[in-house]
Amino acid sequence: xxxxxxxxxxxxxxxxxxxxxxxxxxxxxxxxxxxxxxxxxxxxxxxxxxxxxxxxxxxxxxxxxxxxxxxxxxxxxxxxxxxxxxxxxxxxxxxxxxxxxxxxxxxxxxxxxxxxxxxxxxxxxxxxxxxxxxxxxxxxxxxxxxxxxxxxxxxxxxxxxxxxxxxxxxxxxxxxxxxxxxxxxxxxxxxxxxxxxxxxxxxxxxxxxxxxxxxxxxxxxxxxxxxxxxxxxxxxxxxxxxxxxxxxxxxxxxxxxxxxxxxxxxxxxxxxxxxxxxxxxxxxxxxxxxxxxxxxxxxxxxxxxxxxxxxxxxxxxxxxxxxxxxxxxxxxxxxxxxxxxxxxxxxxxxxxxxxxxxxxxxxxxxxxxxxxxxxxxxxxxxxxxxxxxxxxxxxxxxxxxxxxxxxxxxxxxxxxxxxxxxxxxxxxxxxxxxxxxxxxxxxxxxxxxxxxxxxxxxxxxxxxxxxxxxxxxxxxxxxxxxxxxxxxxxxxxxxxxxxxxxxxxxxx
Numbered sequence: 001x002x003x004x005x006x007x008x009x010x011x012x013x014x015x016x017x018x019x020x021x022x023x024x025x026x027x028x029x030x031x032x033x034x035x036x037x038x039x040x041x042x043x044x045x046x047x048x049x050x051x052x053x054x055x056x057x058x059x060x061x062x063x064x065x066x067x068x069x070x071x072x073x074x075x076x077x078x079x080x081x082x083x084x085x086x087x088x089x090x091x092x093x094x095x096x097x098x099x100x101x102x103x104x105x106x107x108x109x110x111x112x113x114x115x116x117x118x119x120x121x122x123x124x125x126x127x128x129x130x131x132x133x134x135x136x137x138x139x140x141x142x143x144x145x146x147x148x149x150x151x152x153x154x155x156x157x158x159x160x161x162x163x164x165x166x167x168x169x170x171x172x173x174x175x176x177x178x179x180x181x182x183x184x185x186x187x188x189x190x191x192x193x194x195x196x197x198x199x200x201x202x203x204x205x206x207x208x209x210x211x212x213x214x215x216x217x218x219x220x221x222x223x224x225x226x227x228x229x230x231x232x233x234x235x236x237x238x239x240x241x242x243x244x245x246x247x248x249x250x251x252x253x254x255x256x257x258x259x260x261x262x263x264x265x266x267x268x269x270x271x272x273x274x275x276x277x278x279x280x281x282x283x284x285x286x287x288x289x290x291x292x293x294x295x296x297x298x299x300x301x302x303x304x305x306x307x308x309x310x311x312x313x314x315x316x317x318x319x320x321x322x323x324x325x326x327x328x329x330x331x332x333x334x335x336x337x338x339x340x341x342x343x344x345x346x347x348x349x350x351x352x353x354x355x356x357x358x359x360x361x362x363x364x365x366x367x368x369x370x371x372x373x374x375x376x377x378x379x380x381x382x383x384x385x386x387x388x389x390x391x392x393x394x395x396x397x398x399x400x401x402x403x404x405x406x407x408x409x410x411x412x413x414x415x416x417x418x419x420x421x422x423x424x425x426x427x428x429x430x431x432x433x434x435x436x437x438x439x440x441x442x443x444x445x446x447x448x449x450x451x452x453x454x455x456x457x458x459x460x461x462x463x464x465x466x467x468x469x470x471x472x473x474x475x476x477x478x479x480x481x482x483x484x485x486x487x488x489x490x491x492x493x494x495x496x497x498x499x500x501x502x503x504x505x506x507x508x
Contacts, residue, residue: 032222033215040211041204048200059192063185067164068152070111075166075178078104078116083170115163115179117143128160129181143167148175154182162186221257224248225264232268237275244272282349290346293339300339304332341470344398345453348477354395358504361390361431364400365422372407378416384423390431393504394482402478405471406435406497414439426503433499442490450488451476475499 030038081104104116117126117135124143126135135143142155148169156162163179170176228248235244247265252258307329317325362385373381392399403422410420420437442450449455454469475497479486484501 033212033219036215036219037208037211040215041208044204044207048203052196052200055196056189056192060185060189063188064164067180067182067185068166071152071164071166071178071180072150074110074114074116074180075168075176077110078178079168079170079176082118082176111180113181115157115160115165115177117177117179119144119175119177120173126177143177146177155179219257221248221252221255221261225257225261228264237271244268244275286346286349289342290350293342293346296335296339297343300332300336304329304336307332338470341474344474345470345477348481354398354478354481356393357396359392359394359396359399361392361399361424361433361501362386363389364396364403365424365433368400368403368407369422371404372411372420375408376411379411379414380417380419382419382421384421386425390424390426391504392431392482392501394501395478398478399482402475402499403433403435405475409471410435410437410439410495429503429505431501431503433501434496436494436496438493439495441492441495442488447488447490451486 110116113129115126115128117124119125124135124140126143128135136159139157139159142157143165146153146155146165146167148167150166150168152164152166154162155165160181162182164182165177165179167175167177225248228246231246232244247268248261253262307325310325311322311329365383365385369381369383372379407420407422410418414420414437418437418439420435423434423436425432446455451472453473455472476486479499479501482501484499486500487498489496489498
């Protein structure tokens, strides 16, 4: 299936897709407070823009209609002045002589800056506000092309400016043009623009400031929920019994945020109850393991003692009995190791302090590697140590057990010929001890739980070699008791366990 068909690929060139970028991407990375304020200011901006545009258009239309009314009055006066109605003979000597439009350009009642012009055939006679009677060719062309239909039109006259013009035609085919400047209307509209811009900008600014304070005040309960959640996340919930006194204050169920706070408080109550039950269950399990291990030590010691005593019998024992005695001795020894491991884990779980003293990790690595070389001669053992000692404070016996467990795992779970390397270095106040091998590696599905108790990579193989599944859990528990960390990384051909411990002069 192609990218275009699946809808995963880029659109074809020229294809139109709805834009979901800019604003949505900007909002996606902003807080709820920023979104609310942005939405409020945006809505007010749209409202102000709508009101401003409607007001501007309505006022412009009203002023233009008012100017058109004045223009029609001026045109009517001009035409009546040029072509006055018939007068009685007695008044013939009092009116202006007919056929002289220039004398009517500024008839009584005519507004200032009124343009008057008469077009008779190819002749144009005009009177401009500046007193000129001659017009430029561009102005003459603008007046001659004006439709004589008694409707106002807007034209730009180069030397006079923008005018509102109206042309009428009389019975003898003479066109009379009257015009009024649009400068007053334009000036008024510019004042309206500036006023609207100032008022709306101030309204937006005040709304943004007041809205920010109002939104902050409204979201204060939500910030309390967030603060409480942050405090809970800092608690070591996986470490054992944890008290959760944290609750969201003032969770008013009448509001949405109050309902969220009440639900969060109920959830914290359930979590606290579950943690208490888990801690009680783990405490009972640890107590049982410790008590059982302690009680098993005496009978196991007796079994081993009687098995060894029977094996020392001077007479000849039947082969079946001798084999049975050897199995009893070996299994009792294996079970004794398991009991000791369980007792050690129980003590560590209970937080009992270990022995504390200076421990030289270099000497510890040498001794443990020498023991491993004797136990696994088929492997290649390598040491990478610094020139001087690397000293930490802790329990030397338990740290030796940690390194011995790691080397035993490397020997047990890798074929003969595998190279096992023990490396030690110190930097930044910590000592780093690594045990790595070039064996087949640890299965990926096993790595997250490898330090848990009774975890085995291969149950049948592990039991064949006597593994209890507690070796790596003891490693993790002992290192944690020494304020250190242990980690594993593994892939086919490379497995690496890394132990980090604070140096003696840097230990908390």
